[in-house]
Amino acid sequence: MPKITFMGAGSTVFARNVLGDCMCTPALRNSEIALYDIDSKRLEESEIILGAINKNTNEGRANIKTYLGAKNRKEALRGADFVVNAIQVGGYDPCTITDFEIPKKYGLRQTIGDTLGIGGIMRALRTIPVLQDFADDMTEVCPNAWFLNYTNPMAMLSGYMQRYTGVKTVGLCHSVQVCSEHLLKELGMEDVLEGRREVIAGINHMGWLLEIYDKDGNDLYPEIRKRALEKNLTEKHEDMVRYEYIRRLGYYCTESSEHNAEYNPWFIKSRRPDLIDKYNIPLDEYPRRCIKQIEGWEKEKNDILKDGKITHERSKEYASYIMEAMVTNVPYKIGGNVINEGLISNLPADACVEVPCLIDNTGIHPCKIGRLPVQLAAMNMTNIGAQLMTIEAAVTKKREAIYQAAFLDPHTAAELSVDEIVAMCDELIDAHGEYMKEYR
16 A cells, blocks of 8 residues: 655645546555645645545545644654645745845746746755755655655756655656647648657756657657648747747747746747737736635635535546556556757756656666757757755855856846846845845
8 A cells, every 4th residue: 555645735636636546546546645744734624625535536545644734744744645736835926926026126027937047046045955855854754755756946956855865756748648649630630649649858848849640650840830820920829939939940849938038048038029919929928826725715615515426537647647557567658858968968967857768666767868959959958057055055045046047047048147146146045035045
């Protein structure tokens, strides 16, 4: 009977998806499920909802327990086979708000701010000390467990865990498994979805759809490039940045245009508001999503708790499939975030890269990709520099390293001078108070 510990179980919708998936999986139905959070109200809500799913879809087979606060964290982890991480240190209010509002004072606008940019840097620096605490506890009470990280910034957090702890870690995102399906549907190419073959590799949120063929072995990229160009030239839509990638770089990437708009110096410019309109870029998108999700969750929660009839169907999230493959030894392929070490030969060895990985009962086995096209490796490198420098700041606790991480971020550097970047970082560190106390 596997034990699955969910860190940040107050992320109720996500916990419902991942753990609901486990309850829909025969090899995992009898699991012990440990729910851990520091928010008692959200933890109680998750327990009620997951209890209803367990009853309605799983005949009550899973054994669900809750653990509140740091004093109970070690017990939540004790004996775990799998640890799913979905924490958000500092939450929407105050930390996410701070990460958006202070940069605005300096003329720096963001869309999502959770993976790169100044928002991603600050989020990583708040989160890594907490992950180190998790790692210390896991080393003591569940040393053989796999740490399945879903928290952003993915490459920074997973990369830290993989390089500086002994915890077996893989980073998991939602975008790899839906990348080509979304692209083909949006371009009216649904007829080639079935049986298609593809290769995706790069870094998290900027993994590249390197190859895509239909079931008969025909290269789909010529038609994709033609249709993507025509669509960008003739209509306004939500994926214009990534279609511009296809036009200028030759390839599509995994994560959405609102994310990728802020991973480079080209699209968000304070002196060029016309570009925001041209590429349909949703500034301040993440704060809006947070507000909408909070409001939507309250309604959904009340509906669920009113009649208790919630059920679940297995989603496309990787976590349950990884666990199933390890428990049953039936192999499964994912797109996972792992330390490079030669997997992509023209990216640094200590970068966290996103590559195909095979899973079985011996663990996670990344696949060697070789060289990326030069322009794609160069794009990844513009992000990797800031990622590695942020990890360096977390390890050394040097404020100068935070400045250097921000200097290397392509969007921040395109908008602000070095003096402005230092001043902005100082203001953010001060505003985050206890979350950044080690950098004072």
